[in-house]
Amino acid sequence: MKPTIHHVAERAQVSKATVSRVLNRNPQVKDEIRERVLRVIEELGYHPSAIARNLATNKTNMIGLILPDITNPYFPVLARGIEDAAHRLGYALFISNTDNDPKLEREYIHKMVEQQVGGIVLISSTLDEQTVQDLASLRTPIVLCDRLIANTPFDAVLIDDYKAAYEAVSFLIGKGHKQVAHLAGPKNIQSAENRKLGYLHAMRDANLEPFVSVGSFTYESGVHQMGSVLEEYKPTALFASNDLLALGAIHEINLRGLRVPEDVAVIGCDDIPFSKMSRPLLSTISIPVYQIGVTAVQLLDDQMKGVRSGTKNMILEHKLIHRESCGGVENK
Amino acid sequence: MKPTIHHVAERAQVSKATVSRVLNRNPQVKDEIRERVLRVIEELGYHPSAIARNLATNKTNMIGLILPDITNPYFPVLARGIEDAAHRLGYALFISNTDNDPKLEREYIHKMVEQQVGGIVLISSTLDEQTVQDLASLRTPIVLCDRLIANTPFDAVLIDDYKAAYEAVSFLIGKGHKQVAHLAGPKNIQSAENRKLGYLHAMRDANLEPFVSVGSFTYESGVHQMGSVLEEYKPTALFASNDLLALGAIHEINLRGLRVPEDVAVIGCDDIPFSKMSRPLLSTISIPVYQIGVTAVQLLDDQMKGVRSGTKNMILEHKLIHRESCGGVENK
């Protein structure tokens, strides 16, 4: 049996209250007694039960992270930012993968609420109206990442996907490209849609004919989509909605005997770690993922502490990273 | 205020005990009453408090995962295996990154124990004698991944790193290579050491002169180490202790105007997702990471349920994956 505060109290010949005081660093305990208690705690290998404490204080030191898939290279850095910030603020972190399955999302959210988490960082693309209602009635603070839902009490932290895409495409156009294709992400993912819009508008503003191929946010999808793009459009440049797609596209381009960037310039989005390891090095839009995670937890913490009222949305800055895959850079 | 079982009971005009019964699907509740209670639960948006329940039953449905760094591409799949298995068994999962810092490891372990987790999956390379003692006295089930500690009560699940390395190197030697270098991982990581041993023995058994360069398990380290290996040893083949190292090495090899696999054949270890996206595709030792995670949780569950006594070590099967980077495979 694990020792409880009771055992410690008994053995140290003091009351549970006193043990509780030394546990909580209450200064008004005589040094002698404090030391005695501390010694007993050591001897017994006693660890206070956080759940009992939580129950008594009616507040917990746990928060939850719900994301699509930690296996997708975009997320580990985000998760790390969240985790680091959480621990810095004294929270333990629950984690759950949903694969973007709305049913699982709801299930995990409810599970976390039952665990009495103080708040949840939610990364989801598939929130339907009903789930949103559901969440809003939960009385549990929620912060969204990479996703904005208007008219809800949820804070959000994201980048300006539209602008990022517009800039990337304008950059390509500025280099003289007229045939710029776009590999888009799933329609139900807000950032994918916004990136597509940014692409479309940049093309329109330059009086160029757009060409969009829609797929999923995976390497395989990039390989696959690029095949038809190459056949139907003869692009000299490509803006992919994320790096995985870009990487897959490059693979397919090479397979067809074309070179990147000489024949087709490629630029992705996200700046996942692999982008710095691929050949050619991938040009991309760098997203401050780690910082997004940290910020999300800070917002959550504010909400939990009731520091703030009203919704808050944070737009973080992205950055165009010019590496090898879009040319004009000496092979270092 | 969040509704409690008390509110539900009151509103449904039954006792807390009855509400508890319907919560726990106790069949001996009259249908009529059950429905009434269920309806009230719905109306109130009531969610039972897991921590209160845990306190009452003295068992929890939480387990913890402590790993070095989710940002290292080896870990997400492992984490996913653990998470999936955990949820399947009804556990919520805590997660913490330690960066292999022994102090953080201890801190997080203790934090999780205080959270009353039922067990911990621990991925660590830096366990010193003292920490091991400490853990053993915790009365909390622990399962180790990728690491074995003899004479402890800890279960472990891993692969046979020695054998994996021996096979990889023998494979290279079998292809006629006589100058096979090794990029080793950190000395304090057990699997790195075992892989090095496997390499050494394979070379010795073939009467070949070994050449080892020790670094860390990173891409940058691969780039850096490969520089000197190329200058000092003129290898025709390379066995890298993990894929990141291999990928970095390939980068450096190419930078020096040499080709993979024509000039230097390369084989890595781990089979991280990026190995299937790199150019050339990386030959490697595939480790059943996902399965390691699943197995770890199963062992943990067994321990927690007291199903088993005594320590159990599981060695899972690795597999040599023959892709482009070691030659002899048509470029598909």
Added chain:
DNA sequence: CTGAAAGCGCTAACAC
């Protein structure tokens, strides 16, 4: 089939 009451390990007034 349902209710009353005790208790899980801790904190937080309130006394002394």
Added chain:
DNA sequence: GTGTTAGCGCTTTCAG
């Protein structure tokens, strides 16, 4: 300074 007491929200005998 330290002890007493009453809960926190739930489960679990034990009655009825």
